[in-house]
Amino acid sequence: MPGVITFLTDFGQEDAYVAAMKGVTLGIAPAATLVDISHSVPAQDVLAAAYLLGIACPYFPRGTVHIAVVDPGVGTDRRALLLETPHALFLAPDNGALSYVVDAYLDEREKNVTVPPVLPPPLRLCSLPAALKAYALTHSQLFRQPVSQTFHGRDIFAPVAAHLANGLAPDAVGPRVEAVHAFVLPRPYAAGADTTVGAVMHVDHFGNLITNLSAADLPPGRVQIVIGGHRIPEVSVAYQHGGQLLAIIGSSGYLEIATKNGSAAELTGLGRWAEVTAHNA
Amino acid sequence: MPGVITFLTDFGQEDAYVAAMKGVTLGIAPAATLVDISHSVPAQDVLAAAYLLGIACPYFPRGTVHIAVVDPGVGTDRRALLLETPHALFLAPDNGALSYVVDAYLDEREKNVTVPPVLPPPLRLCSLPAALKAYALTHSQLFRQPVSQTFHGRDIFAPVAAHLANGLAPDAVGPRVEAVHAFVLPRPYAAGADTTVGAVMHVDHFGNLITNLSAADLPPGRVQIVIGGHRIPEVSVAYQHGGQLLAIIGSSGYLEIATKNGSAAELTGLGRWAEVTAHNA
Amino acid sequence: MPGVITFLTDFGQEDAYVAAMKGVTLGIAPAATLVDISHSVPAQDVLAAAYLLGIACPYFPRGTVHIAVVDPGVGTDRRALLLETPHALFLAPDNGALSYVVDAYLDEREKNVTVPPVLPPPLRLCSLPAALKAYALTHSQLFRQPVSQTFHGRDIFAPVAAHLANGLAPDAVGPRVEAVHAFVLPRPYAAGADTTVGAVMHVDHFGNLITNLSAADLPPGRVQIVIGGHRIPEVSVAYQHGGQLLAIIGSSGYLEIATKNGSAAELTGLGRWAEVTAHNA
Numbered sequence: 001m002p003g004v005i006t007f008l009t010d011f012g013q014e015d016a017y018v019a020a021m022k023g024v025t026l027g028i029a030p031a032a033t034l035v036d037i038s039h040s041v042p043a044q045d046v047l048a049a050a051y052l053l054g055i056a057c058p059y060f061p062r063g064t065v066h067i068a069v070v071d072p073g074v075g076t077d078r079r080a081l082l083l084e085t086p087h088a089l090f091l092a093p094d095n096g097a098l099s100y101v102v103d104a105y106l107d108e109r110e111k112n113v114t115v116p117p118v119l120p121p122p123l124r125l126c127s128l129p130a131a132l133k134a135y136a137l138t139h140s141q142l143f144r145q146p147v148s149q150t151f152h153g154r155d156i157f158a159p160v161a162a163h164l165a166n167g168l169a170p171d172a173v174g175p176r177v178e179a180v181h182a183f184v185l186p187r188p189y190a191a192g193a194d195t196t197v198g199a200v201m202h203v204d205h206f207g208n209l210i211t212n213l214s215a216a217d218l219p220p221g222r223v224q225i226v227i228g229g230h231r232i233p234e235v236s237v238a239y240q241h242g243g244q245l246l247a248i249i250g251s252s253g254y255l256e257i258a259t260k261n262g263s264a265a266e267l268t269g270l271g272r273w274a275e276v277t278a279h280n281a
Numbered sequence: 282m283p284g285v286i287t288f289l290t291d292f293g294q295e296d297a298y299v300a301a302m303k304g305v306t307l308g309i310a311p312a313a314t315l316v317d318i319s320h321s322v323p324a325q326d327v328l329a330a331a332y333l334l335g336i337a338c339p340y341f342p343r344g345t346v347h348i349a350v351v352d353p354g355v356g357t358d359r360r361a362l363l364l365e366t367p368h369a370l371f372l373a374p375d376n377g378a379l380s381y382v383v384d385a386y387l388d389e390r391e392k393n394v395t396v397p398p399v400l401p402p403p404l405r406l407c408s409l410p411a412a413l414k415a416y417a418l419t420h421s422q423l424f425r426q427p428v429s430q431t432f433h434g435r436d437i438f439a440p441v442a443a444h445l446a447n448g449l450a451p452d453a454v455g456p457r458v459e460a461v462h463a464f465v466l467p468r469p470y471a472a473g474a475d476t477t478v479g480a481v482m483h484v485d486h487f488g489n490l491i492t493n494l495s496a497a498d499l500p501p502g503r504v505q506i507v508i509g510g511h512r513i514p515e516v517s518v519a520y521q522h523g524g525q526l527l528a529i530i531g532s533s534g535y536l537e538i539a540t541k542n543g544s545a546a547e548l549t550g551l552g553r554w555a556e557v558t559a560h561n562a
Numbered sequence: 563m564p565g566v567i568t569f570l571t572d573f574g575q576e577d578a579y580v581a582a583m584k585g586v587t588l589g590i591a592p593a594a595t596l597v598d599i600s601h602s603v604p605a606q607d608v609l610a611a612a613y614l615l616g617i618a619c620p621y622f623p624r625g626t627v628h629i630a631v632v633d634p635g636v637g638t639d640r641r642a643l644l645l646e647t648p649h650a651l652f653l654a655p656d657n658g659a660l661s662y663v664v665d666a667y668l669d670e671r672e673k674n675v676t677v678p679p680v681l682p683p684p685l686r687l688c689s690l691p692a693a694l695k696a697y698a699l700t701h702s703q704l705f706r707q708p709v710s711q712t713f714h715g716r717d718i719f720a721p722v723a724a725h726l727a728n729g730l731a732p733d734a735v736g737p738r739v740e741a742v743h744a745f746v747l748p749r750p751y752a753a754g755a756d757t758t759v760g761a762v763m764h765v766d767h768f769g770n771l772i773t774n775l776s777a778a779d780l781p782p783g784r785v786q787i788v789i790g791g792h793r794i795p796e797v798s799v800a801y802q803h804g805g806q807l808l809a810i811i812g813s814s815g816y817l818e819i820a821t822k823n824g825s826a827a828e829l830t831g832l833g834r835w836a837e838v839t840a841h842n843a
Contacts, residue, residue: 076803
């Protein structure tokens with residue numbers, strides 16, 4: 001039975017681009033269930049798409065086919081990829097859109113660092129962890145013909161996704177590739193025994209500042225959070241608790257800075273890449 | 282056969298929150314049909330969500346499961362509810378989001394008032410009309426584990442909705458509750474024999490000012506509408522009729538103030554809670 | 563098996579109007595697949611809806627039922643139409659929303675013109691090409707009752723679409739009509755042997771200026787594009803190529819003016835109906 005296909009793009013809501021992708025998909029896999037992740041990724045912000053894909057994909061059923069098309073390089077020689085994880089299939093240009101998906105399979109030891117990250121994160125070619133396989137989409141008989149120069153979401157990714165949802169074997173899309181482009185994601189780092197330094201990775205619709213500090217990254221005991229000169233005396237357990245600015249472990253397991261009934265981003269003037277520190281209080 | 286599950290939130294379009302809810306739902310009820318009501322409810326505006334849910338739900342098939350998550354109190358001890366009506370099932374925090382759904386089952390006599398309403402509407406604990414049953418969501422084996430502190434839409438409401446769509450009996454979600462929180466909705470009131478006073482309940486995408494005056498609330502005979510100092514000499518039957526500012530019975534049966542090819546909200550500077558009066562002309 | 567039903571409106575994301583249409587549809591055709599084309603058409607901009615519908619519909623499976631509701635004339639005596647093409651079914655008010663769908667079936671010779679178009683395009687009554695059939699929606703037993711004055715999308719178009727998706731014959735909706743309203747679409751015209759003059763038809767989410775010049779309309783050989791005083795020396799094959807302002811054949815086969823990682827509309831200050839010329843360089 002064809003399963004779920006998700007769509008993540010920077011195409012916005014006002015054009016027919018997403019609809020064209022879905023139409024192509026349904027022509028090949030009429031019984032697939034189509035789900036939007038978001039189409040409001042800032043134009044050409046591949047890293048933002050990578051973040052959303054990484055956050056959303058764990059909640060989808062095994063075997064889901066995810067399409068992520070933020071593709072400023074469409075029409076150049078950038079590759080088109082299929083990434084196969086033990087849980088799902090991912091289709092995207094080879095431009096870093098799969099960074100968070102790949103990162104989830106990296107050995108934890110690779111993530112232990114003691115130096116500040118480079119921000120914004122640079123892109124590099126990255127060998128795949130053993131659990132993952134990637135393929136270049138080259139078998140053009142799977143594509144919609146003719147393939148346009150500007151819209152591979154519709155002409156390549158959508159039809160290949162539909163064929164995969166219909167049961168096509170991943171290795172039927174093209175040759176294996178051993179390395180893919182991924183952003184060097186900023187890691188929290190220890191600054192002394194009692195302090196961990198992280199960064200804001202995403203500002204959500206509510207203005208919550210979502211960091212890369214997980215609960216496990218926080219120093220043991222009572223923790224104080226400092227961000228942009230604001231000191232937050234503890235980690236709360238509900239948005240309605242805490243002071244004007246509060247810290248809480250959010251729904252993806254990461255510390256976020258929020259305000260009660262308001263926008264922390266607006267209140268602090270801070271955004272993506274802002275530094276956040278957690279101290280043993 | 283699993284049926285329809287709807288989603289109504291204040292999560293916006295730019296994050297992956299709605300997608301995470303849908304992914305969880307499809308993992309449990311893969312054949313359910315998922316429909317968005319809206320995700321553009323103003324942040325934390327429970328009453329706006331309640332209004333949209335009340336307006337939309339009559340048009341869905343019998344047995345539809347509706348999820349409404351505008352949830353500033355997530356993580357506190359506010360209850361999570363299932364409301365069962367003769368037509369559908371509703372899942373929401375116990376914060377007033379079900380006010381209009383409950384209101385549709387109140388005895389008409391309870392709605393006859395002669396005093397101006399308190400605005401914005403206060404929240405109160407409200408006994409359920411006889412036709413309705415409510416349950417507290419407490420049977421945590423139905424939830425996604427671990428349950429986060431900040432996202433019960435994904436961890437509680439979505440999986441419970443999926444189980445209900447699969448045929449789970451409503452009373453399997455937790456114990457009956459006899460009263461739920463509901464907003465005291467503003468009623469039109471008579472101000473003399475020939476005048477009814479109402480209020481704007483919603484401003485729609487077109488800038489139409491939608492009131493709480495139904496056709497039955499209007500005085501008999503030719504009716505004149507007054508709003509914010511504007512006098513509208515009659516009730517029209519099409520947006521293309523009438524003057525610059527016109528009054529018409531809208532698609533939910535309520536009087537709305539509109540302008541031909543423009544926004545009445547912009548033209549008048551009026552919004553939610555603005556007073557509107559209907560006079561026998 | 564019920565197939566695909568698409569929805570295109572100017573209803574926006576913040577109300578429950580689209581959801582009400584979908585609810586009605588699912589009550590009649592519970593197994594239909596519902597797809598949004600867009601709900602962000604500028605309010606009452608019928609021509610913009612016509613454009614998007616024309617762009618999107620070729621990518622949907624044969625037999626898809628498309629609903630396009632941008633309907634400032636709702637409640638007046640404007641007709642409601644079903645248009646049957648060899649590929650799909652289209653439901654819309656008779657207000658020009660089907661202009662591009664009809665245009666795709668016009669004899670190419672009718673499109674050869676040598677005079678500048680009238681802009682914005684006027685609406686006229688247009689005889690149907692032989693491949694097409696149209697019907698007036700008059701068989702009210704197919705409608706949701708009572709039919710409101712202001713929302714035929716929910717009360718007429720949605721239930722009729724669902725019945726058609728269930729297999730209802732097109733001629734069961736009402737009597738044949740021989741002519742429908744369509745906009746006189748602007749054609750590219752020759753201005754001498756080496757120059758073709760076109761116009762911008764749409765500005766997309768990225769700020770790309772999409773014209774009505776197809777690859778076939780361009781003069782042979784190397785082509786230079788001029789728009790708003792900007793001279794673009796050639797037609798590129800990728801957004802990453804070319805200069806600050808570039809020209810490229812876009813995903814629907816039409817020349818578009820774009821900028822690398824930015825908005826051409828913003829850069830040039832140009833929009834819909836702006837003149838563009840293609841010269842043999």
